[in-house]
Structures are given as structure tokens and as C-alpha cells.
Amino acid sequence: MAINRKLPLVALRAFESAARCGRHGDAAEELSVTSGAISKHIAQLETFLGIRLFEGNRNRPRLTAEGQAFATSLSDAFEQIDAAVAAISRRDTGVLDVACIGTLAMRWLIPRLSNFSQLYPNYDVCLSTDGQRINRSVDVEILILPPDEAMGSECLPLFNELVGLVFASNLQERNISNEQKALSLPRLGTQTRPHAWTEWGRLTGRDLGPTRTTSRMFDHYHLTIEACLNGLGSMIAPLHLIGEEVRSGKLIAPWGFVESGYSYAVRSERPNHRKNSAFIQWLQDETANMRTPIQENFAALQN
Structure with a gap:
């Protein structure tokens, strides 16, 4: 399977965090960035995908149906990545x-x-x-x-x-x-x-x-x-x-x-x-x- 090396990984992480936390501000705190940066990354991701991920007003955005499905898949993928990083990093440790x-x-x-x-x-x-x-x-x-x-x-x-x-x-x-x-x-x-x-x-x-x-x-x-x-x-x-x-x-x-x-x-x-x-x-x-x-x-x- 060919790997898309142009995936906006930072934007993907920003969207996953915002979808999981429910608020852009909470996602910004989790990732140590500003709320504006989170909004900007999500907008870039929506442009890249060609679909809306959030709807509603800016203060209380809601996930669209496509956004909900995408967020679930992303969370699973990031969990697998975290597990792989943990496994590789402990290979030569004391455990x-x-x-x-x-x-x-x-x-x-x-x-x-x-x-x-x-x-x-x-x-x-x-x-x-x-x-x-x-x-x-x-x-x-x-x-x-x-x-x-x-x-x-x-x-x-x-x-x-x-x-x-x-x-x-x-x-x-x-x-x-x-x-x-x-x-x-x-x-x-x-x-x-x-x-x-x-x-x-x-x-x-x-x-x-x-x-x-x-x-x-x-x-x-x-x-x-x-x-x-x-x-x-x-x-x-x-x-x-x-x-x-x-x-x-x-x-x-x-x-x-x-x-x-x-x-x-x-x-x-x-x-x-x-x-x-x-x-x-x-x-x-x-x-x-x-x-x-x-x-x-x-x-x-x-x-």
C-alpha cells in the first residue's frame, strides 16, 4: 500500500484532540498551543479532505457525521502509534x-x-x-x-x-x-x-x-x-x-x-x-x- 507522505499530521492530531476533548480550548491546552492554532489546523484539514468536520457556532462546534466517524478512526490510529512507540522505546530498558x-x-x-x-x-x-x-x-x-x-x-x-x-x-x-x-x-x-x-x-x-x-x-x-x-x-x-x-x-x-x-x-x-x-x-x-x-x-x- 502506498503511503501518502503529504498527510497533514499536525492538523490530524489537532482535530483528534479537539474531537475527543469537545472544545478547541481544551485541545489547545492538551497540545500546548493556542485555540487559534487549533482552529487553523482544523480548517486546513477540512480543505485537504474536502469535507466539513465541525458545524455550528465557533464557541460550541459540533462534529458532523463524517467528523465523528473520522475522529473515532483517528483516535484508534493514534492509540496504536502510541503503543508502538512505547514498545520500541522499552526494548532496551530494564523491563x-x-x-x-x-x-x-x-x-x-x-x-x-x-x-x-x-x-x-x-x-x-x-x-x-x-x-x-x-x-x-x-x-x-x-x-x-x-x-x-x-x-x-x-x-x-x-x-x-x-x-x-x-x-x-x-x-x-x-x-x-x-x-x-x-x-x-x-x-x-x-x-x-x-x-x-x-x-x-x-x-x-x-x-x-x-x-x-x-x-x-x-x-x-x-x-x-x-x-x-x-x-x-x-x-x-x-x-x-x-x-x-x-x-x-x-x-x-x-x-x-x-x-x-x-x-x-x-x-x-x-x-x-x-x-x-x-x-x-x-x-x-x-x-x-x-x-x-x-x-x-x-x-x-x-x-
């Missing part, structure tokens, strides 16, 4: 907008953010979780890619997800193995991964058989994990969300962990900007040990 799902933010990212803050004290990380970022752009986004989704060229890989069957250690019994105990407990599930148990059985080659105990479903992983930690049952959990609990002995993983097929990646529309680049590099450093072989990863947790 760093990061988007990821809520459970990852709560159980993995937030506990590590103090490390990033120590390295980059001038950057203030602002987290957006789940649907909060629908109407605005972010600097960096952490993605979860399902097994059937290829990683785009704009993404950088972080780690492959490992999952395992776990239960609270305070449910252990002397006369029953951890494997038997884990399978005898109520099966806890998550709405976002409704087939986790079936998938784990397929990945490990184990026949889980019919469920003889009540299954309990929760909306999010962090709720399911809390239920598991409090002894409500066993669950299939991603290792990166429960690593500390496995390491401390709060959770038992009788069969260890296997790759689920899900992978995590990071994406940024402006990866070369200093703050974005710094955060991406920090993420890759933080997840470096999560890219080691499964046996080494699980053994490290148990030591």
Missing part, C-alpha cells in the same frame, strides 16, 4: 517481559530468578503466564512443544522433558515394594495432560491394568504435585517440576524417569537485543545439566 505456562513459572523459573537478578541487576523480569499475554507482545517466550510438533527455526532448544511415576515418601511401607505401593495408590491426573498415565505405560512398556482406586483430576500440574506431596496418591510428573522434591527424598520414583517426547524451547522476536540475549543465554546455562543422559540426570538427583 524484561517473559511468557511461560504458570506451573513452569511457579515450580522452575521463579525459584531460579534470583540467580538471573544477581547477574543482571538492571533487568526487571515481568512474568506473563498462560492467557495473560494474548493482547501484548513479550520479549522472551518459553514454549512447550508436544511430540508431534516440530521446533521452528526461530526457536532455540532448552531440554527434552523427562517424566516418572512418583509418590510421597511418607507413604512407604516396610512389607511392600515401592513399585507395588506406587501402583496401589489413587492415580492423580492433570487436565492439561489427561493421558499421562497411558503414555507413561506405553513409554515404559508396563501394563498398568485396570484402575482399582479412585482417580483424581486437577486443573494444573502444580495442584497435582501438591496433592501428591500431601499423600493423596501417585502421579506421572515431569522431572524438572519435582527435581528438588526427588533430591530431598520427599518423592519416590521407583522406575526413574523416561523421555516423554515433549520438548522445551525459547523464542524471541528480537533475540539480538541485549536484555533478550542475556536472558536466553541464562536459560540455556540453567538447563545445561538437564540435557545430560537420563541415567546421569537421575543419578545426580539421588546423590
Whole structure:
């Protein structure tokens, strides 16, 4: 689309302000000019467009139908321009907008953010979780890619997800193995991964058989994990969300962990900007040990 470089931008701003404020004097105060200047700009704009934008007497002008429609469109356009200016001006400022799902933010990212803050004290990380970022752009986004989704060229890989069957250690019994105990407990599930148990059985080659105990479903992983930690049952959990609990002995993983097929990646529309680049590099450093072989990863947790 060709751009009309002869648009009277100052007159457009004067008219939009006058239409929104309702009085030329108020528009003049808003734009730090005189009322006469506002009237002159509007007259020039009417000549340029070939239509009347205001009618009535000079002291109390009223918008014409065309003026009302034009004013609405102009207000929307100026709001978009203001938003674009705000977005471009904050790219290299201290605010760093990061988007990821809520459970990852709560159980993995937030506990590590103090490390990033120590390295980059001038950057203030602002987290957006789940649907909060629908109407605005972010600097960096952490993605979860399902097994059937290829990683785009704009993404950088972080780690492959490992999952395992776990239960609270305070449910252990002397006369029953951890494997038997884990399978005898109520099966806890998550709405976002409704087939986790079936998938784990397929990945490990184990026949889980019919469920003889009540299954309990929760909306999010962090709720399911809390239920598991409090002894409500066993669950299939991603290792990166429960690593500390496995390491401390709060959770038992009788069969260890296997790759689920899900992978995590990071994406940024402006990866070369200093703050974005710094955060991406920090993420890759933080997840470096999560890219080691499964046996080494699980053994490290148990030591």
C-alpha cells in the first residue's frame, strides 16, 4: 500500500484532540498551543479532505457525521502509534517481559530468578503466564512443544522433558515394594495432560491394568504435585517440576524417569537485543545439566 507522505499530521492530531476533548480550548491546552492554532489546523484539514468536520457556532462546534466517524478512526490510529512507540522505546530498558505456562513459572523459573537478578541487576523480569499475554507482545517466550510438533527455526532448544511415576515418601511401607505401593495408590491426573498415565505405560512398556482406586483430576500440574506431596496418591510428573522434591527424598520414583517426547524451547522476536540475549543465554546455562543422559540426570538427583 502506498503511503501518502503529504498527510497533514499536525492538523490530524489537532482535530483528534479537539474531537475527543469537545472544545478547541481544551485541545489547545492538551497540545500546548493556542485555540487559534487549533482552529487553523482544523480548517486546513477540512480543505485537504474536502469535507466539513465541525458545524455550528465557533464557541460550541459540533462534529458532523463524517467528523465523528473520522475522529473515532483517528483516535484508534493514534492509540496504536502510541503503543508502538512505547514498545520500541522499552526494548532496551530494564523491563524484561517473559511468557511461560504458570506451573513452569511457579515450580522452575521463579525459584531460579534470583540467580538471573544477581547477574543482571538492571533487568526487571515481568512474568506473563498462560492467557495473560494474548493482547501484548513479550520479549522472551518459553514454549512447550508436544511430540508431534516440530521446533521452528526461530526457536532455540532448552531440554527434552523427562517424566516418572512418583509418590510421597511418607507413604512407604516396610512389607511392600515401592513399585507395588506406587501402583496401589489413587492415580492423580492433570487436565492439561489427561493421558499421562497411558503414555507413561506405553513409554515404559508396563501394563498398568485396570484402575482399582479412585482417580483424581486437577486443573494444573502444580495442584497435582501438591496433592501428591500431601499423600493423596501417585502421579506421572515431569522431572524438572519435582527435581528438588526427588533430591530431598520427599518423592519416590521407583522406575526413574523416561523421555516423554515433549520438548522445551525459547523464542524471541528480537533475540539480538541485549536484555533478550542475556536472558536466553541464562536459560540455556540453567538447563545445561538437564540435557545430560537420563541415567546421569537421575543419578545426580539421588546423590
